[in-house]
Amino acid sequence: MEEINEQQFKNRLASTEVSEHNDLLxxxxxxxxxxxxxxxxxxxxxxxxxxxxxxxxxxLSIGEATELTHSFSFDNCEFENDVYFKDCAVQEIRFKxxxxxxxxxxxxxxxIGYFTFQCAENLEKxxxxxxxxxxxxxxxxNYLDFLHLKSTGNLLISGCKINRVKIHDSKFxxxxxDHCDFASDFQFTLNSVEDSYFKHNxxxxxxxxxxxxxxxxxxxxxxxSGTALFEKxxxxxxxxxxxxxxxxxxxxxxxxxxxxxxxxxxxxxxxFTSFQELELNSIFLDRTIFEKPAxxxxxxxxxxxxxxxxxxxxxxxxxxxxxxxxxxxNFRAHELNSYKEELKTxxxxxxxxxxxxxxxxxxxxxxxxxxxxxxxDWVKAIKRTLFVAFLFYSIFYGIHxxxxxxxxxxxxxxxxxxxxxxxxxxxxxxxxxLADNREYLTEIWEWIPFxxxxxxxxxxIYEILVSFRKFRx
Numbered sequence: 001m002e003e004i005n006e007q008q009f010k011n012r013l014a015s016t017e018v019s020e021h022n023d024l025l026x027x028x029x030x031x032x033x034x035x036x037x038x039x040x041x042x043x044x045x046x047x048x049x050x051x052x053x054x055x056x057x058x059x060l061s062i063g064e065a066t067e068l069t070h071s072f073s074f075d076n077c078e079f080e081n082d083v084y085f086k087d088c089a090v091q092e093i094r095f096k097x098x099x100x101x102x103x104x105x106x107x108x109x110x111x112i113g114y115f116t117f118q119c120a121e122n123l124e125k126x127x128x129x130x131x132x133x134x135x136x137x138x139x140x141x142n143y144l145d146f147l148h149l150k151s152t153g154n155l156l157i158s159g160c161k162i163n164r165v166k167i168h169d170s171k172f173x174x175x176x177x178d179h180c181d182f183a184s185d186f187q188f189t190l191n192s193v194e195d196s197y198f199k200h201n202x203x204x205x206x207x208x209x210x211x212x213x214x215x216x217x218x219x220x221x222x223x224x225s226g227t228a229l230f231e232k233x234x235x236x237x238x239x240x241x242x243x244x245x246x247x248x249x250x251x252x253x254x255x256x257x258x259x260x261x262x263x264x265x266x267x268x269x270x271x272f273t274s275f276q277e278l279e280l281n282s283i284f285l286d287r288t289i290f291e292k293p294a295x296x297x298x299x300x301x302x303x304x305x306x307x308x309x310x311x312x313x314x315x316x317x318x319x320x321x322x323x324x325x326x327x328x329x330n331f332r333a334h335e336l337n338s339y340k341e342e343l344k345t346x347x348x349x350x351x352x353x354x355x356x357x358x359x360x361x362x363x364x365x366x367x368x369x370x371x372x373x374x375x376x377d378w379v380k381a382i383k384r385t386l387f388v389a390f391l392f393y394s395i396f397y398g399i400h401x402x403x404x405x406x407x408x409x410x411x412x413x414x415x416x417x418x419x420x421x422x423x424x425x426x427x428x429x430x431x432x433x434l435a436d437n438r439e440y441l442t443e444i445w446e447w448i449p450f451x452x453x454x455x456x457x458x459x460x461i462y463e464i465l466v467s468f469r470k471f472r473x
Contacts, residue, residue, distance in 0.1 A: 004027070006030065010034060013034065013039035013040065016040055019040060020044045021044065025049045026048060028081055029052055031054050032056065034055065035060065036070050041069050045073065045077050046075040051080040056086060057083075057088060058088050068113045068141065070088075071090070072094070073092070074095045076096075076098065081103060082103055083104070086106070090111075091112075091114070092114040092115075094114070098117070098119045098120060101130060105132070108137055109138050111138065112144075113140075117146045117149055118149075132155075133146075133154075135156065137159040138161075139162075140162040141163060143162075143166065145166045146170050147169065147170070148168070148169050151171060151173070155176070155177075156175075156177075158179060159180065162180065162183070163183045164183075164184040164185045167189075169189075171192045173193070177198050178198070178200050179200045179201070183204060185206075186205070186206045188207065189210050189211060191212070193212070193217075194214035196218070199218070203228070205226030205227050210234070212233075213233060215239065216242070217242070218241075218244070220246070221244070221246070223247045226249075231254065235259065236280070240259070240260055241262050249271065250270075251271045251273070257280075259278075259279070261281055261282050267289075268288070273295070274295045276295050276296070278299045278300070280302070282301065282303050283311055284311055286308075286314065290318060295318075297324055298327070304334040307338065337374070340365040340366065343358050346358055377467060378467035381464040384460060388456040388460055392450075392452055392457075393449075393453055396450045396453065397420065400443075419433075424453070427457060
């Protein structure tokens, strides 16, 4: 490998006889400025190594009407220094078959035709770059591509106008994309990132599918004018995805994603939206408008206790719009449980609240939950109704026979108990179930468990009927 310095590097770029530069070790002893007006239009580097101080590719005479002429290609090159492209107009910048680490790449040209960064695929050992890539205040006329780039550094794209973006099978520590305008496709697929922030952007058609968003992903003040895909996002253990003040103008899909938490606030969905088969630990959904139905079929939420009442109510309303009665009943039950916890808090912490009314509501909700999980579990309703009947009837039976000796080996006593129990289930019969004749009870202490038991049995029978009818509404 031949070693050259920065002056020799400039001379090679300016030569009209050489456009391909192979097997070079380029040592920049000082910060080097390369004026694009003084070099040839096309330069290709292959198997080269850049080291030392920073190198800047720039055009100080650039104007708004500058044509896209220069192109640079770096094939299987290694960069130990910082590389800057700034204040220039470039037709193409291409990094391909990158199999060695890169330090920092900074792009602030006025306009670029094409930018491609492609790492070598199917390496025996995955390449972990420490590269930090910054693209700031530039217009990329055609496309921006990152393919198979595995970096422990950051990606910043700010204040840019880009036609098409493809970031595929790549890895970054952090991504910040803000104040950008993406005219065509924005594909961000099969990537892995620890933290990502998308703010004040205008997207057209977007695809974020199969991406692991790591710990936090935030989308704030973005407009999605085309179809938006967030399907099969994956990291159920820790990923929190937040949408704040976003506007979705076309179809939006979150199908088959697995997340820890999904937060949607103050956003608007103008077309059909699908959350089908979404799995997550918890969800927040408030101050959000669905102009057309949103589909929550077969959504799986593992910790409903982390979801507030408004969220559950909003989802329940969308299930009702799509005529999904089965999931509607489940979310209605969880909404009532959430309201029950809210009542407990209000009774404790709000001294000016009407506590008498709140306690009545809380009692009703506790009874519904005790019997049948708010009308969703008929088996539980039957078990609890039988339990209540046996409990109060046994108390009544003990009081009524308090002066009588019990013989555990006398079968007639068991027969008397069971016959009386069946009579006790006749809710409108207030005669003594243990008497052969139709006579009323005479002791007040007998009436208390007798009446209370019938009341709770009636509530239980009602809950059984409600639970059975949940599929017939």
